[in-house]
Amino acid sequence: MVQGEDPVSKVAANPSTPPEVLVQLAQTGTLAVRKAVAANPSTPPEALVQLAQTGTLAVRKAVASNPCTPPDVLAYLSINATWTLMWYLARNPSTPPKALAHLAACQDPAVLAAVAANPSTPPEVLASLATHDSPWVRARVACNPSAPHDTMALLVEDAETSVREAAGANPSTPAECLHQLSRDPAYRVREAVAGNPIAPAELLLRLLCDKSARVRKAALGNANLPAEVRMMHAIAGLGGGTA
Numbered sequence: 001m002v003q004g005e006d007p008v009s010k011v012a013a014n015p016s017t018p019p020e021v022l023v024q025l026a027q028t029g030t031l032a033v034r035k036a037v038a039a040n041p042s043t044p045p046e047a048l049v050q051l052a053q054t055g056t057l058a059v060r061k062a063v064a065s066n067p068c069t070p071p072d073v074l075a076y077l078s079i080n081a082t083w084t085l086m087w088y089l090a091r092n093p094s095t096p097p098k099a100l101a102h103l104a105a106c107q108d109p110a111v112l113a114a115v116a117a118n119p120s121t122p123p124e125v126l127a128s129l130a131t132h133d134s135p136w137v138r139a140r141v142a143c144n145p146s147a148p149h150d151t152m153a154l155l156v157e158d159a160e161t162s163v164r165e166a167a168g169a170n171p172s173t174p175a176e177c178l179h180q181l182s183r184d185p186a187y188r189v190r191e192a193v194a195g196n197p198i199a200p201a202e203l204l205l206r207l208l209c210d211k212s213a214r215v216r217k218a219a220l221g222n223a224n225l226p227a228e229v230r231m232m233h234a235i236a237g238l239g240g241g242t243a
Contacts, residue, residue: 012036019044026051031058038062045070052077057085064088071096078102083111090114097122109134116140123148135160142166149174161186168192179203187212194218201226208233 011017012025013036026037026047037043038051039062052063052073063069064077065088078089078099083106089095090103091114100121103111115121116129117140130141130151135158141147142155143166155167156177167173168181169192182193182203187210193199194207195218207219208229219225220233 006030006032009033009036013040015040015042017042023047031056034059035062039066041066041068043068045073049073057082060085061088065092067092067094069094071099075099083108086111087114090118093118093120095120097125101125104129109136112137113140117144119144119146121146123151127151130154135162139163139166143170145170145172147172149177152177156181161188164189165192169196171196171198173198175200182207187215190215191218195222197223199224205229 008025008029009032012022012029012033017040019042022037022040022043023046025033026043027050029037034051034055035058037047038055038059048063048066048069051059055063060077061084064074064085071094074089074092074095075098077085081089086103086106087110089099090111095118097120100115100118104115104125106112112129112132112134113136116126116137121144126141126144126147129137132138138155138158138160139162141151142163152167152173155163158164164181164184164186165188167177168189173196178193178196178199181189184190190207190210190212191214194204194215199222201224204219204222204225207215210216220230
């Protein structure tokens with residue numbers, strides 16, 4: 001054991017620790033021990049409830065980050081939460097949709113970006129965040145696998161390259177949107193499309209002729225490209241071109 005390492009904290013953080021031991025540590029442990037219990041995916045719900053209600057901010061942040069925390073506990077934590085706690089809750093995929101909608105009322109871009117990226121965020125909230133002033137927030141919506149198709153159709157028209165790039169890389173982006181993005185003037189967007197795991201073979205074949213070597217390389221590395229085409233290009237080489 002590393003000198004200075006707390007053996008009890010190590011037990012508290014171990015997912016194999018028996019539930020009854022974790023419950024006991026949640027009640028009697030030091031702050032460091034209770035933080036470890038709060039973050040442990042094997043901690044019983046009743047212990048997480050206790051820690052959410054009586055723990056310090058550091059302990060409650062650990063509870064808010066735990067993907068195994070019951071949704072009702074996460075919803076409880078979202079009420080009158082501090083900015084920091086909001087951010088942790090907004091990142092947790094187990095946070096219930098209603099709580100995420102509540103967090104979306106926050107004005108802080110970091111919290112909104114976390115809500116925008118959360119796959120549990122309701123479609124109507126994602127649609128609203130897709131029109132936010134911050135390109136960061138819009139880009140997080142664009143990379144969300146739960147973003148509705150009509151929202152993605154809006155984002156592929158975004159003026160910011162980073163937003164279109166995120167949409168191009170999203171495996172949930174509709175095929176017609178990928179085809180549109182594959183002709184984007186920004187090579188980064190076309191490169192994202194070329195690397196998208198759902199990009200169809202016919203689109204990849206066209207991107208193999210792209211003027212950007214980076215786009216061609218991404219298309220060549222896509223598993224959807226026919227094996228015989230990949231072999232031919234491996235023999236011939238990518239050739240020249242600009243980024």
